[in-house]
Amino acid sequence: MTAPVASTAPPPSAASGSFLSKLEIDARMLGMLAALAAIWIGFDLLSGGVFLTPRNLWNLSVQTASVAVMATGMVLVIVTRNIDLSVGAILGVVGMIIGVAQVQWLPAYLGLEHPLTAPLAVVLAMVIGGSIGLFQGWLIAYLGIPSFIVTLGGLLVWRGAAWWVTTGQTVAPMDTRFKAFGGGVEGALGATTTWVIAAIACGLIIIALGFSRRRRLRFGFPVRPGWADAVIAALACGIVLAAAAIANAYPLPAGTARRWAEANGLTWPEGGLFIPHGVALPVLIAILVGLVMTFIATRRRFGRYVFAIGGNPEAAELSGINTRWTLMKVFGLMGLLCGISACISTARLNAATNAAGSLDELYVIASAVIGGTSLAGGVGTIAGAMLGALVMQSLQSGMVLLGVDTPLQNIVVGAVLVLAVWVDSLYRRRIK
Amino acid sequence: MPTNGTTPLVEMRNISIAFGGIKAVDGVSVDLRPGEVVGLLGHNGAGKSTLIKILSGAYKPDAGEIYVNGEHADIATPRDAKRYGIETIYQTLALADNIDAAGNIFLGREVLTPYGTLDDATMEAETRKVMARLNPHFRRFKEPVKALSGGQRQSVAIARAIYFNARVLIMDEPTAALGPAETQQVADLVLQLKKEGIGIFLISHDIHDVFGLADRVSVMKNGKLVGSASVQDVTQDEVLGMIILGKCPPGATPGPGAS
Numbered sequence: 001m002t003a004p005v006a007s008t009a010p011p012p013s014a015a016s017g018s019f020l021s022k023l024e025i026d027a028r029m030l031g032m033l034a035a036l037a038a039i040w041i042g043f044d045l046l047s048g049g050v051f052l053t054p055r056n057l058w059n060l061s062v063q064t065a066s067v068a069v070m071a072t073g074m075v076l077v078i079v080t081r082n083i084d085l086s087v088g089a090i091l092g093v094v095g096m097i098i099g100v101a102q103v104q105w106l107p108a109y110l111g112l113e114h115p116l117t118a119p120l121a122v123v124l125a126m127v128i129g130g131s132i133g134l135f136q137g138w139l140i141a142y143l144g145i146p147s148f149i150v151t152l153g154g155l156l157v158w159r160g161a162a163w164w165v166t167t168g169q170t171v172a173p174m175d176t177r178f179k180a181f182g183g184g185v186e187g188a189l190g191a192t193t194t195w196v197i198a199a200i201a202c203g204l205i206i207i208a209l210g211f212s213r214r215r216r217l218r219f220g221f222p223v224r225p226g227w228a229d230a231v232i233a234a235l236a237c238g239i240v241l242a243a244a245a246i247a248n249a250y251p252l253p254a255g256t257a258r259r260w261a262e263a264n265g266l267t268w269p270e271g272g273l274f275i276p277h278g279v280a281l282p283v284l285i286a287i288l289v290g291l292v293m294t295f296i297a298t299r300r301r302f303g304r305y306v307f308a309i310g311g312n313p314e315a316a317e318l319s320g321i322n323t324r325w326t327l328m329k330v331f332g333l334m335g336l337l338c339g340i341s342a343c344i345s346t347a348r349l350n351a352a353t354n355a356a357g358s359l360d361e362l363y364v365i366a367s368a369v370i371g372g373t374s375l376a377g378g379v380g381t382i383a384g385a386m387l388g389a390l391v392m393q394s395l396q397s398g399m400v401l402l403g404v405d406t407p408l409q410n411i412v413v414g415a416v417l418v419l420a421v422w423v424d425s426l427y428r429r430r431i432k
Numbered sequence: 433m434p435t436n437g438t439t440p441l442v443e444m445r446n447i448s449i450a451f452g453g454i455k456a457v458d459g460v461s462v463d464l465r466p467g468e469v470v471g472l473l474g475h476n477g478a479g480k481s482t483l484i485k486i487l488s489g490a491y492k493p494d495a496g497e498i499y500v501n502g503e504h505a506d507i508a509t510p511r512d513a514k515r516y517g518i519e520t521i522y523q524t525l526a527l528a529d530n531i532d533a534a535g536n537i538f539l540g541r542e543v544l545t546p547y548g549t550l551d552d553a554t555m556e557a558e559t560r561k562v563m564a565r566l567n568p569h570f571r572r573f574k575e576p577v578k579a580l581s582g583g584q585r586q587s588v589a590i591a592r593a594i595y596f597n598a599r600v601l602i603m604d605e606p607t608a609a610l611g612p613a614e615t616q617q618v619a620d621l622v623l624q625l626k627k628e629g630i631g632i633f634l635i636s637h638d639i640h641d642v643f644g645l646a647d648r649v650s651v652m653k654n655g656k657l658v659g660s661a662s663v664q665d666v667t668q669d670e671v672l673g674m675i676i677l678g679k680c681p682p683g684a685t686p687g688p689g690a691s
Contacts, residue, residue, distance in 0.1 A: 219556070221553070221557075299549040299550055300548070301544065304542060312526065315526035315536075318490055318510050318526045319539040319540035320541075321540050378528070
């Protein structure tokens, strides 16, 4: 099981090939990063240096979190050649239910501001979202109703159900601990925690790279040259540390900082205190969701089946894969992620409204597609979709900074979506 | 018939299946012994592919029984068929185009690490081994099979079928998309597998493909079995007559479809 294969393997690292091909970095992903950089620098120039400030980037990260979380699930849905139009409506109904749970149901048993309120609300959100997703998945996989129709119906049904929970009344305010899920001052994790998380992330990156290298060497497979692995590790760690530094460069507003200082027994000096925000909880959640979803999509049997179904449904069936159950689980996962996003957006708004998540389905689908998920199925990455969400949100907040009217914002975002897919199709054709 | 006393590896008895009132397979019986190659012949639409899809678990028959090693076998899904050691190389190859060779070979039967994750390294190592035997020039282990040539894709499909110690191999038009050199490779492989005692159903609409390799032929027409014969007992022209006219020659055992 070890030695004999070495003879058939090609010589380690073919001598030819460019710098990039040695790094084995996806050219597509690089293109997206370049587009993002262009958008950021462009808006920074147009706004007179307001866009690339720690404050704006921090807000951008928090605003992206909710859609980014759902986009990771949409990748799997689209990879299986399906679509989910109901994610915004599921977010809406779940948000309403956990809002009412925090304001009316749970306080009746636990009292107001009980420490268990927030965790229970999150679990409830995931259970309800997951159940709705599984139910829709069952209709699609076992009854054979097209996903477009089931989730189009779902869009209307769950939006209507969201209204029904309180007959349209807005529920507010949320539990204080729960509010941390939305970012803001409660959800800012502070400088020390941020550095600790960044350090752990860097450590994991290095361990993961070393582990995969050792494994390939043990089987005698070709590996990247050592310097290429080092460059990748340095780049990845550099990005993590830079993000942490930016999050820590954004101080709490003076009034909040003062309250925080007094609560922690510090004296308030004349010039004020520089208390950094640090990374926001919803952003951390989104990153963790992205990592877990990437793990599921690439390292787990389930993920392999999802992609096999997308590549050739008949072949997947003939290989003995339980394609229906797999499909049902994909939609269940999508619903669960809607539940997580419902927590983030409800907490961020500090209120449950029955309009929450309106049009989110379109942003989520657009993020996945801009991120390289093919509507023909079988192709897509979690990281790409999250980057797509960041591109969309960057465009939108950049235009807000420039004072562009909402209708024009929509026109630009719509045009960019079409343009991105066109450019992507050109790229794919050239690759072939 | 050269019945050398052994129990058939596989026996399909009186198999029938209908789609929307049309009997695609109507009361067909075929059998296969260890180390034997049986050619299944007939025009396009004669029901050959449907018959073998029943054996491979893709379709469930309306009537009839399947016996494996003389024992009644219940084959409802492709997974069941694989459990009985029945592997299939489909005419369409049935590969997931977006996944690499190892992913396709182990699809549905992935090797897992102790942590429950995909053991890609082991699967790639095994793939390199089996491909070294089938197609020594194969190098593109990391690319989706979409990027491969017809012959390479065929080798991946064959590797998937033989890697898991198949006892019965079904080859549906295995050479339809191949050039002469690759066709010869497949023929060599068939003879090698036959030597290892594997029973092979060779499905084709071209009798020249089959005659050189098969020990017996069974001919289908309009979903019915015209007849079965040992290749020594019939001429190619007689088999052609069976395929086209449904006329059973004296050297063959007539089936219900013989006119």
